[in-house]
Structures are given as structure tokens and as C-alpha cells.
Amino acid sequence: MARQKTQYVCQNCGYISASYLGRCPNCGAWNQFKEEKQTVQKASTKATPSRLMTKSGQNEPIKLDAVIQRDELRQKTQYEELDRVLGGGIVPGSLVLIGGEPGIGKSTLLLQITGNLGKEHTVLYVSGEESASQIKMRADRLGVNAPQLLLYPETDMGNIREQIAEIKPEYLIIDSIQTMNEPALDSVVGSTAQVREVTSELMKIAKNDQITVFVIGHVTKEGAIAGPKILEHMVDTVLYFEGDAHHSYRILRSVKNRFGAANEIGMFEMHTSGLEEVTNPSAIFLDERLPNSTGSAVVVSLEGTRPILAEIQALVSPTAFGNAKRTASGIDYNRLALLMAVLEKRGNLMLQNQDAFLKATGGMKLDEPAIDLAIAVAIASSYKEQEVLASDCFVGEIGLTGEIRRVNQIEDRIKEAEKIGFQRMFIPKHNLKRGLQVARTIELIGVSSIDEALRRLFPRK
Template sequence: MARARTQYKCRSCGYISASYLGRCPNCGAWNQFEKESQEVRQTSTKATPSRLMASVGAKEAVKMSTVKAEKEERVLTKSSELNRVLGGGIVPGSLVLIGGDPGIGKSTLMLQIMSELAEKYKVLYVSGEESASQIKLRADRLGLGQSPMLLYPESNMEHIRDQIDDVKPDFVVIDSIQTMNEPSLDSMVGSASQVREVTAELMKIAKLDQVTVFVIGHVTKEGSIAGPKILEHMVDTVLYFEGDEHHAYRILHSVKNRFGAANEIGMFEMKTEGLAEVTNPSAVFLDERLPDSTGSAVVVSLEGTRPILGEIQALVTPTAFGYAKRTTSGLDYNRVSLLLAVLEKRGNLMLQNQDAYLSATGGIRLNEPAIDLAIAMAIASSYYDKEISATDCFVGEIGLTGEVRRVNQIQARVKEAGKVGFKRIFIPKYNMSPALQDLGIEVIPVSSVRQALHYLFS
């Protein structure tokens, strides 16, 4: 016997309520509840997330010591940057979610990668947003018009499942997940329930049929992938395409990866003929740096396992208003405010009546604590109006008492700085080791902010 079940789900966080609510009690969002109605059968084989896990699991519990771990043979693409972000290549049977702002290059990247894979494998490109002729026009512009890739403009999941069963592809691209429709659900296309059920069905296809599925997802104005957070929990890998509309560079950032290290990045440049790889990001971020400029410091940041040199700029000027203004771009505002307070208290810099503007150049966003020392030195350079040598760079986390704390992967950072051509690098004292002396760069250990200021500006 079938029975109808009605519930209301928050589009922002996925909270479920038996009745409509104006404000979500879980996340506080207003007017986000939508009605969900569906038929529930006791013998249903529909691929809900719980049934999906049962379908791909074992029939009975087994000892871990008796399980044979079979290493998956990864599929390598011609894009070394994408291979890096995925942890060494594409894992067959995986479900990969690619999110990003509209027009950032998600569809372009997939079209380029899948056109190349279509030379050896069977690829099905499912589009719910464009017709076959529109995709063909874009492929011609990118020089990919003669690719043997299969195009299927469709948004109905029943038809898509039938097409996958008929074609039996090795790779499937869903562009985009918000346009796909599960006909058995009563909710509107793009709603939380639709996105969740479609993703569960795609996961079943990927795991049971060993089909690698790439899913393109839109990003909301808050910067998160549209749909409930369960979407990111269900997939194997989550990649974010980031970039500034005023810059040609795009960064593919791995947020989650079940088959490799997370937080890896790959860098691309958007050109007329498509996305081109950037194999040396450090040179890109530093090539426009002015010599003998004040308020500029170079940091060796670590993105995943990849060290990247970036420039941090600071402008400190006397405030014309009753309170000092702080502005950041590409840096965490709260972290910068904390470092300004530490410099005033521990470094004797009178910053309470100074406006401070800080930026990470090139459109990159730096978040790790190891950039603290470079931020502090850039602020001090602008405050004293004294330049920092163009061959100096910095690594170190700063504590509230002004100490410079150790960071991870120091040898890789120092080696990258020496390879790019820097002569000196300031690092935390507790990271110092004899092995760092043989990397072709002078290593200066510092234990506090005051000591670093004394080295540079006394």
C-alpha cells in the first residue's frame, strides 16, 4: 500500500518540519521552507541515501584483516593541474562535484577534459541548460568540434538513466545538478529534495555500474553550492572553481577528496581558446611586483602539498575620521585585525589612529596561519615607510604574545623560495634545522615579532 507523506524542508540547511515555518529554527533563515510530497511504499527500491549505502555495501559484516584492498587504477588526463587536484588522476566509479560562480569556467573545463578523454573512452555529456547545437558552437570556439563525445540535452532523470543503460559510458557529465528533475517527486526543479534524490541516483549509477560521474553545481550568493549540505556529504570529491571576474586566472580548489589529499589547488588561465594550465603560479603572483616599494612582503603559502609564493600588500595611512578603518581583500578580516592589535601591543606600532588596507595580489585567497609574519612585516613596512628587500620572504604564525610559532612543511616552503630566486627567508625559530642550510637560500630564524622588526627596520 502507498501512502502520501508531506513535510517541509529548509532550502538552506535541510532542516525538516512537519508544518510550514517562516523562520528556520536551525539556521535562522527566513522564507526558506518548501513543501515536499511523495509516495512511500514499503517495497520501494528507490535509491534514497540510506538504501544507496546498503546497495553498495556488503551482505554481512567481515573482519578488516580479511578484506583485500584493491588499488584503483587512475585515469590520467592531459591536464596535470586537474590530476593534481584529484589526487593523481580520476578514480573510476567516483562521483565528483564541481562548483563555482556562473561563468567561471566549469562547463568549459569539463568540455575540454571530456573531449580529450573521448578519444579513448566513451563519454556522455548530459546538459539540462543548453541544446546540442549550443554545446557544439562552444566546442567549435574551443577547437573541439570534431570530438566523438556523445551529447544528450535532457533533464528528466528517468530518460537519463535509460540513456546511460543503453550507451554504457565510462564517463558522464551532468550540467548542472540544479536542472535535473526526478519525476516521482512533487517538489520543484532545483529544490533541496530534487537535488538530494538526483545525487543519490547518480551515486548509485557511479558505484554499481563503475561509471565516473562529474556533476556541475551552481553557487549561491553566499558562496556555497546550492542545495543542502548533504549534497557535499554524498559525493566522493568536491572541487570549487574560484577566481575574480577582473582577472583571467582561475583556481580549482579541492575541498573534499576521499581518494587523495584535500586542499590541493590547480591553476588555469582563461583565454579565448579555453582554459590553459599555469604550471608556475608563484611567477604569476610576483611578476608585477614593483622594486623598492613599501608595504609589500612575500609569503610562501602552502595549498595542500603545493608551496606557492604570493605577495601581500599593505597601506597604512593616518585616519581622517574618528575611528580607524580596516579593509582586506583575499585575507581574513578578523585575522588581520588581530595582527594589528599584536603589532601595537608587542611591536610598539601606534596603529589605533591609522587606516589599514591589506590585499593578497593576483586574486588568490590566503587563509593559513603561516602568512601571519608576512602580513605583519607588510604593515610595518608601510607604517615606517621603509621597503623590504625584494629578495626576502616570510613564513610564520604569530601568537597573541607576539611569538612566532612553528609551521608545517617548512622544508618544502624554503626549497620553493630558493628555487624562485629569493636570497633570504624568515622562519620560526622552532622550525630551524641543519637540513635547511643546504637549500641554496639564507634562513633566518626569529622567535618574536619584535625580533623580526629589529632585523628589518632597525
């Protein structure tokens, strides 16, 4: 017999409770539980021989040694930056989630991609937010002309499944997941239950029919994809669009990827004609740098497997109040406070009565430990009013005792700095001792402590 089961689901993380709770014990959010009713079919507990036997045609367990491994042929998108983030191209039958703030370029990027794919492959573009005429207007502005691109403004998953079965597309675009509606559920559109069920249905479509599915997801004010966290666990790849409304550059970052490296990034620039690739982001970030300014240092940061040169700027000035102010943009505030404490204790800089403002230019967000040395050098340069040579760049992690610790993939960082034209590079001495198997024209200076680095850069007069 079927019976109705009532449960309460957290709209923030998907936690299920038998009774209503004011605060979610899983994620800590307040007033997020919503009542959901579920039909449960009572199954017989009596085991019969027919129930224990494997049905014909059903999947059976298979030994690991007997599995035949096939090399998946990836489909190129004609965008090298996107192919890099995806791990080399689109994997057939994968489920890809793209998140980002409103207006950052998610729909624009997917329409440009499907415009290229729709010339040779059948693509079904399902939109729950725009009509066919509105998508056509945007396609004309972007110059998209694909004979096999089909537009389908619909939100009902029942109708969408029928069209998929009839058309049998090779690629499916869902714009967006929060607007899709599973008619079998009585919850509102965009709720946790709806998003979870629709994503589960799309995953079955991708895996069973070998259809590559791209899903657009809205984000919350905190920057996370709206809906339950299980949404990100179910998909194969999670891509985030990052960018500042005051800058035209966009960063597509891979947060999760079952078929490639995570934390890989691709650079794009937004124009009226759409998104264009930025093949040399290092030159873009350093293009407007003043050659003889104080408080500026260049770091070779590693984003995924890609080294990028970025400028870190610092402004240190005497405080006008009792407590010194610390402000950071594009860099973790706690990292700034920690490094200033190390500079005061190990570098003999009196910073406790100084306001400090730190910024990573170009809208970049830097969070790896190798940027520590460049941050410390920029702060010291502004405090001492002594400039850093424009031909110098820095890489190194700083410990609490003031030591410069080794970083990974130092050869790739050196090659990138040499390609841009830097003449000197300050690196951890331990990286220098291990031996570098790269032919170079750039001078490498190994430093073991922050005090040694500052004495080399700012000799006492």
C-alpha cells in the first residue's frame, strides 16, 4: 500500500528531518526547513527465490580486471580556454554545471558554444527564462548561426523528456536548473526537492543516453550555487564564472572536475559581440603597471596547472586613529594580518601604527601560499618608500618563524616569468638547491628568510 510521508527539508543544504527545526544542525542556517510530502510504496519483506535472482538484462557486478577501458574522445569547443578548464574538451555523456552571478555571461558563453557545436551536432537549448525570440535576438548580436541548434522554451520536465526522446540530441542545455519543474512533486519551483529531482533526472539522461548536458545554476548572495549542496556532488564538473562588474574580464574556474584538473581557470573578455578568449592573461594584468612605483610586486601564481603573473599593490601610511586599519581586496584578510605580524616580528618593520591597504589588480583572487613573499615585499616597499625593480618577480611561502618555504611546480613558474621578460626572480632557496631542469636566461635568487629577502631588496643606506 502507498502512504503519505511528511518530512522537513533544509532549503540550504538538503538536510532531512522528521520534525520542523528552527536551525539546521547540518549547515547552521535558520528558518530554512520546508515541509514536503512523499508517497512511499510499502514493499514486502518476504524474500522469495525470484526476488533474490538477478533479472535478465540487469547490470551485474563485474571484476575490475575484466573492465575494458576506453579512451573517451573529447569534443573540442573551438575555445581553447574552455577546453583547458574542462580538461581537454567535452566528455560525451557528462553533466556540467556552470554557476555565476546574474549578467556575468553564463548564457552568452553557452550560446556561443552551442553555436559552434550546432553546425555539426544536434543541440537542444531548453530555456525557462527567455522566449525563443529573445534568444534569437541575442544569437544575432553574437553572430551565432547554427542549422542544428533547436530552441525549446519550456520548464516542464515531462515535456522536455518527450522532446529528448523524439529529437535524440547530442547536447542538451538547461537554462536554468532553478526554473525547471518536475510535475510529480507538489513543491514549488526552485525548491530543494525540485532542484534535487530535476538534477537526478538530467544525470540519468546524460549517462543512459550518452547526451552531454550543460546546466546553468543561479548563485546566492554568498556566491554559492543556489539549492542543496548535493547538486554539486551529483554533477561531473562544476564551473564558476568570476568577475567584477567594473571590469570586462571574466574568469571561468573549475571547482570540481571528474575528467581533469580542479581549480583550472580560463580567461575571457566581455565585448558587445560576446565573450572573447584571453590567451595571455599575464600580459593583461601587467599592462598598466607603473615601472618606478613603490608598494608594487609581481607574483607568479599558479591557478590549477596554469602559471599567471599578477601584480600585488600595497599602501602603508601612518594611522590617524588608535587602531591601525587593514583592508584587502582579492587577497584573504587573515593572510594579510598574519604576514604583517611576521614582518613586524621577523623583518623589524614597525607596522602596528600603520594603516595597510592591499589589492590584487585586475579583479584577480589569489589564495595560494606562494604569494606570501610578493605580499611582504609590496608592504615593505610602501613602508620604506623604496621601489622594487620592474624586472623582478617573487614566489615563496612565508612561515611564522620568517622562513621562506618551497613551492610546487617552480619550473613552470620560471618559464612563465621568463616568457614575459622578467630578468630576476626571487624563489625559496630550497627550490634552488633541488636543481632546476630548465634552460633559462632569467637570474634566480634563492632566499631562506624574509629578513634576507628584505636586505637584498632594500639595502640599508
